[in-house]
Amino acid sequence: xxxxxxxxPAPAPVPVLAPDRPASPRRRYAVVGxxxxxxxxxxxxxxxxxxxxxxxxxxxxxxxxxxxxDEQVTRETGAGPRPVYGPxxxxxxxxxxxxxxxIVTTPDHAHADLVSRALRAGADVVVxxxxxxxxxxxxxxxDAVAETGRDLTMTFNYRYAPRNAALREVVASGEIGxxxxxxxxxxxxxxxxxxxxxxxxxxxxxxxxxxxxxxxxHFDLVSWWIDDAPRRVVASGGRRFYGHDGAHVREASTxxxxxxxxxxxxxxxxxxxxxxxxxxxxxxxxxxxxxxxxEARAEDxxxxxxxxxxxxxxxxxxLAVLVEYERGAVLTYSLVAHAPYxxxxxxxxxxxxxxxxxxxxRGSVAFGDDGVAVLDPTATPGAWDGDTVRxxxxxxxxxxxxxxxxxxxxxxxxxxxxxxxxxxxxxxxDGPAAHDPLGxxxxxxxxxxxxxxxxxxxxxxxxxxxxxxADLDLGVELRRAHHDPHPAxxxxxxx
Ligand SMILES: NC(=O)c1ccc[n+]([C@@H]2O[C@H](COP(=O)([O-])OP(=O)(O)OC[C@H]3O[C@@H](n4cnc5c(N)ncnc54)[C@H](O)[C@@H]3O)[C@@H](O)[C@H]2O)c1
Numbered sequence: 001x002x003x004x005x006x007x008x009p010a011p012a013p014v015p016v017l018a019p020d021r022p023a024s025p026r027r028r029y030a031v032v033g034x035x036x037x038x039x040x041x042x043x044x045x046x047x048x049x050x051x052x053x054x055x056x057x058x059x060x061x062x063x064x065x066x067x068x069x070d071e072q073v074t075r076e077t078g079a080g081p082r083p084v085y086g087p088x089x090x091x092x093x094x095x096x097x098x099x100x101x102x103i104v105t106t107p108d109h110a111h112a113d114l115v116s117r118a119l120r121a122g123a124d125v126v127v128x129x130x131x132x133x134x135x136x137x138x139x140x141x142x143d144a145v146a147e148t149g150r151d152l153t154m155t156f157n158y159r160y161a162p163r164n165a166a167l168r169e170v171v172a173s174g175e176i177g178x179x180x181x182x183x184x185x186x187x188x189x190x191x192x193x194x195x196x197x198x199x200x201x202x203x204x205x206x207x208x209x210x211x212x213x214x215x216x217x218h219f220d221l222v223s224w225w226i227d228d229a230p231r232r233v234v235a236s237g238g239r240r241f242y243g244h245d246g247a248h249v250r251e252a253s254t255x256x257x258x259x260x261x262x263x264x265x266x267x268x269x270x271x272x273x274x275x276x277x278x279x280x281x282x283x284x285x286x287x288x289x290x291x292x293x294x295e296a297r298a299e300d301x302x303x304x305x306x307x308x309x310x311x312x313x314x315x316x317x318x319l320a321v322l323v324e325y326e327r328g329a330v331l332t333y334s335l336v337a338h339a340p341y342x343x344x345x346x347x348x349x350x351x352x353x354x355x356x357x358x359x360x361x362r363g364s365v366a367f368g369d370d371g372v373a374v375l376d377p378t379a380t381p382g383a384w385d386g387d388t389v390r391x392x393x394x395x396x397x398x399x400x401x402x403x404x405x406x407x408x409x410x411x412x413x414x415x416x417x418x419x420x421x422x423x424x425x426x427x428x429x430d431g432p433a434a435h436d437p438l439g440x441x442x443x444x445x446x447x448x449x450x451x452x453x454x455x456x457x458x459x460x461x462x463x464x465x466x467x468x469x470a471d472l473d474l475g476v477e478l479r480r481a482h483h484d485p486h487p488a489x490x491x492x493x494x495x
Pocket of ligand 1: 032114155
């Protein structure tokens, strides 16, 4: 992004791989749920983190998907194959394979059952967000942690993206004063946003809805940025765009067979070129085809590429939430899953000034020569050349009262999720850096704190009323004991 404002002196670089990390023992891992996300951990344990651990078992009901990852491990380590256990045999897998730690990358609705059982079977756990789909499920995990005293690592990769870490540094430094208000606007485009409407996420019982599944990332960021816990939540919104009766079908006469006006719309012009902007090309992507193609589907009927305009979709796509925080800050949050571009905007207003973070991940939805949407701008040089209005990039601007706004440099990230994944993996596999001033490593309490906003918001969507987070009865104290802008770790003792 371009800037006409002066640049302030560079802040201390965001620490990424802290040198104070103690050597960790090599651990035995079971990967539970071997779909798309499991790939991140499998690659880590066969690559950069092979010295910290090895995969000794898979727990997965679909043999085709388990085999896909197992073959990768064999290719890269020469060892193998590893046994595959069904979900009912998780405890047996842990005992027979002497598993130290399980990595849970199943659909969200299965997290609470698998995490609490793994803890009770004597393993530590690494779990993907969201920790659980609703407050009762979250409570199961809180109880299992309290009972076993075992370690649970939440993988909040967004904390590790240098741009998000840079905003945390600005707020924690006190330069904009005490935080009074946050505005957070997250836009998922019609590529990424639509994807939640094609598979299990579309059933709200399996994902907790986007306010839990997706926004738990965002609510975690807010709590972490401002070092505070949510107190009261009110939400509004619903499924407005996708589905058989959503606005797109109602308005767009461009759906095949729906009639008038096709020639007038951008979608109709794409269709005339043979491009269906709503279709996922499973067969055209080797990885997707292997994980979710006909052979995998024959095992369990998992449909990866359902029509986003189907009947029976329960997931909301247009959401607004107000959150009050314990120390008085207010958050206005919005999420749409059908924007023409992908990115987010955060404005943090404090007693001494404002910090504004603006990120464009895809300035528009563009299609390659093969008719497939371009997903990763960093892997497709030139895809958005010439877009000066919404250029790909990020910008952090800080302005103090009675001063001009200044650009704050953001360190370069590496790889996926704004550069977050590489640094996250170092904390997960090497053990959290002992003195990370940004406090990025996250535990179960952070996971509950983040999802609590979604649970409360879901209640509010149903009742139309504000919900006090304490009334969710989560069994854990979400407030921090004291305000420490430089906490050594975000984990605390169980309540
Ligand atoms: N942090 C991130 O940015 C990020 C990104 C993507 C996904 N995720 C999270 O990762 C998790 C997995 O998502 P995904 O996209 O890989 O899903 P997926 O559907 O591709 O894979 C899930 C796998 O779990 C298996 N499974 C289902 N029930 C199971 C059970 N009871 N026990 C064991 N395995 C079971 C499925 O057969 C499938 O192979 C989700 O919780 C999701 O929220 C996080």
